[in-house]
Amino acid sequence: MNLFDVLIIGGSNAGLSAALVLGRARRQVLLLDHSQPRNAPSPGVHNFLTRDGTTPAALRRIAHEQLTPYTTVSVQPGEVTNAGRDDRGFRVSTRTGETHHARALLLATGVVDQLPPIPGLAARWGTQVVHCPYCHGWEVRERPLAVLVNGPGASEYALTIRGWSDDLVLLTNGSATFDDSERKRLVCHNVQIDERAISRLDDGAEDMVRVRFADGDTRDYAAIFHGPPQRQASDLARQLGCEVHAPRPGTEIIRVDAMGQTTVPGVYAAGDAATIMQQAIVAASTGLIAASMLNRELLQQDVAS
Numbered sequence: 001m002n003l004f005d006v007l008i009i010g011g012s013n014a015g016l017s018a019a020l021v022l023g024r025a026r027r028q029v030l031l032l033d034h035s036q037p038r039n040a041p042s043p044g045v046h047n048f049l050t051r052d053g054t055t056p057a058a059l060r061r062i063a064h065e066q067l068t069p070y071t072t073v074s075v076q077p078g079e080v081t082n083a084g085r086d087d088r089g090f091r092v093s094t095r096t097g098e099t100h101h102a103r104a105l106l107l108a109t110g111v112v113d114q115l116p117p118i119p120g121l122a123a124r125w126g127t128q129v130v131h132c133p134y135c136h137g138w139e140v141r142e143r144p145l146a147v148l149v150n151g152p153g154a155s156e157y158a159l160t161i162r163g164w165s166d167d168l169v170l171l172t173n174g175s176a177t178f179d180d181s182e183r184k185r186l187v188c189h190n191v192q193i194d195e196r197a198i199s200r201l202d203d204g205a206e207d208m209v210r211v212r213f214a215d216g217d218t219r220d221y222a223a224i225f226h227g228p229p230q231r232q233a234s235d236l237a238r239q240l241g242c243e244v245h246a247p248r249p250g251t252e253i254i255r256v257d258a259m260g261q262t263t264v265p266g267v268y269a270a271g272d273a274a275t276i277m278q279q280a281i282v283a284a285s286t287g288l289i290a291a292s293m294l295n296r297e298l299l300q301q302d303v304a305s
Helices: 013-024 056-067 154-161 180-188 236-240 280-304
Strands: 003-009 029-033 073-077 080-086 089-094 099-107 111-113 145-148 168-171 192-194 198-203 209-213 218-221 223-225 230-232 267-269
Touching: 003 013, 003 089, 003 280, 013 029, 013 056, 013 073, 013 280, 029 099, 056 073, 080 236, 099 236, 099 280, 145 154, 145 218, 154 168, 154 180, 180 192, 209 223, 236 267, 267 280
Parallel strands: 003 029, 003 099, 029 073, 099 267, 145 168, 145 223, 168 192
Antiparallel strands: 080 089, 089 099, 111 230, 198 209, 209 218
8 A cells, every 4th residue: 555645635726736836845645636626617717827717627737737747746536535544644535445545634625605596596606606706707897797695794795796896786585684784885885685586597688697586577687796605515624623613604614724734733724625715826825835834744754753
């Protein structure tokens, strides 16, 4: 059985960035990826300097190509279902029954968006229904936009989107559950509030998304912004005993320090699984930081033995 220096679980921006750093540090690395990146539906990655507008698939392809010279890095398909400590460091098992051992682990397992059960919404997630104005706002600037949000913080989210368009409506999908102060703030800044229940989403005129309300009325928008609750995409962090916390309502991330170290020695985490700043370039940077610190830890172990 091979003993890798580092086993990276997750092969999107954070995991691939970490693999590059560790490969250049001449570490024996295995990256296991189940090839289901969260940003796959997106038409393009934005705010990634030199790669603005690149599709997620193309970005992954480029990353794989650039890992080729680093022969100590192996990228393999596989979904890790179990992880724990053993006398060699850590042991992980995949859904297909493979077992791998490593001195250290890096979790880049991401999060899952918990979308509301509105027919037609899931099929448009990442294209016409989006969560991040910094990723998607420019393409729909100065056009009619909607924000699907309710509860505390609704006004803050809606007024953030207003930076890209003055033609904005807040959809509550039923009666509003935010307080009067938030309502007044929205009205003051000319944000309309529509409290009608939504029956489904369809394709609208041109490239717009059509909201069908329960009363039979329809409205078309260039995009609907929605920030859904999220959970960890994998329970591996909890299996390993890593602390998972909610820095704000509706979030669930692995607790790490500034260098990506979890609350369990030898286990690091990066990307969306460990930060609420969810952009490709941020994920890549956290992968770099965690990998660098992880390599430093291994070097200290090497010279101490």
